[in-house]
Amino acid sequence: MTGGLQVRLDVAYAGFRLAVDLQLPGSGITALFGPSGSGKTTCLRAIAGLERAPGGYVSVNGEVWQDEATGVFQPTHRRALAYVFQEASLFAHLSVRRNLEYGFRRVSGGAGPASFAGAVELLGIGPLLDRQPDRLSGGERQRVAIARALLTNPRLMLFDEPLAAIDAARKDEILPYLERLHGELQIPSIYVSHNADEVARLADHLVILDQGTVAASGPLQATLARIDLPAALLDRAGVVIEASVTDLHAADHLARLAFRGGTLLVPSTGRPVGRRVRCRIEARDVSLTLNRQDDTSILNLVPATITAVTDTTHPAQCLVQLDAGGTLLLAQVTRRSWETLQLAPGKAVWAQVKAVALVG
């Protein structure tokens, strides 16, 4: 099997060891998620060859970039990758246009789908071309950096927390562009983040790193619903579900979303009927009842069956995994409620969903 991305690294730095063995899909966005200090950025830098990982192995869709067993180590400039750094990394001595041309002109042969006009249009940076980088906002700089990276016709795109250094308002200015990238291009990407909302919004595949090792790796939805992860990662647990808008209730400004296993009512945000959406439901926004409650202000009641339970970092709480007609949900309830309601795996319950975040 040579397809997809294969990454094997085992490197030790002062007081820190990164040991990962990853098989990632050859398309779509893989999020590398984990707390700071978990080795996400080191892993990304090693894939790019910016950090030498002795004994490492990196191949991308059949192209071997590093295989120290056979003495192969392509330096960064020979790897067909694009790297978007956390902070804006534009060359201060070049205009936006010349920044974009820097990598574009160096791609041998110029073969590939990237077109200058196409990248400029995709990232919406046409009006900025003749400016100097120090005359751009943080969000504009990052869009230019992404376009510049795209223009090298990469076989792999690496994003190192590209939104971390940007304030919240500007993030919303860039995220739609990242989504367009995801929708319109077939380039596999690895996206490092410690922001659960960004991951929920962008990723198809999820790798969770914890203290330099892989805690989980798999499709986004299935992996987020797992409860066998290190407890610290479960404290802000939540699932992401794919749904589509089925009807709009103009009178009370609500939209109905259908997902496999039920429906949800959410405040309408202008998305038309038929639109696919992603929603994130955090475990702490889900409570459980044995009978359907009709005298509650909570609109979303979903019948489900308990499949598993686990501890969290606080002894008062437990995390419950539910199967709602084929879609997994997570609920955080107190141990006392668990005992009082005599909950157990296999028991049928109603999940009361207090909040649903539309993330994309």
Next chain:
Amino acid sequence: MLSANDLTAIWLTLKLATVVTGVLLLIGTPIAWWLARTRSWWKRPVAAIVALPLVLPPTVIGFYLLVAMGPYGPLGQLTEALGLGLLPFTFAGLVVASVIYSMPFVIQPLHNAFEAIGERPLEVAATLRAGPVDRFFSVAMPLARPGFITGAILGFAHTIGEFGVVLMIGGSIPGQTRVVSVQIYDHVQAFEYARAHWLAGALLVFSFLVLLALYAFNPSRRATWS
């Protein structure tokens, strides 16, 4: 007014400073780049050697160079073996001595400028397919431009102001080694104060203008990386 001899000395001085600045930019750039990038233990002794001319009296440097370039010194034997003859009391000898004497004034600004760039722009360039040599010329050199300007101006000006090393190595041969500072010294020795005034005044004005240009080019240490 300035005599024909004075003009010869001025011309010689400008020629010496130009050649020395050129040579120092050529050999100083790789040394400064290496100093800014290496993690080798050798960085410290090399940096110390480069800085030595800052603290040593010019006569000490001149004395050692005179010995080294003399018929029994290693440099002298090398130049004789190469058929170049002996360097002391020649223009070439002055160039060699001045290169050493003015070295820190060119290398240190370059070293600082290269260090100020940091790793990131070079890493970015690598991810954009630029190889090591390409990265140096397309990213490091342009971003270190203030360092090149400062180094060139300081190296040029410092060579013009040199006296002790020249006296030890070059003596006072008109058109060969008699630079402005030596010419002024000779005027004073001969009690020709009026002529010394003209030359000294010219040097004073020139030095002021050079430093003015330096501060005009680099008004402040602006961030070169955004």
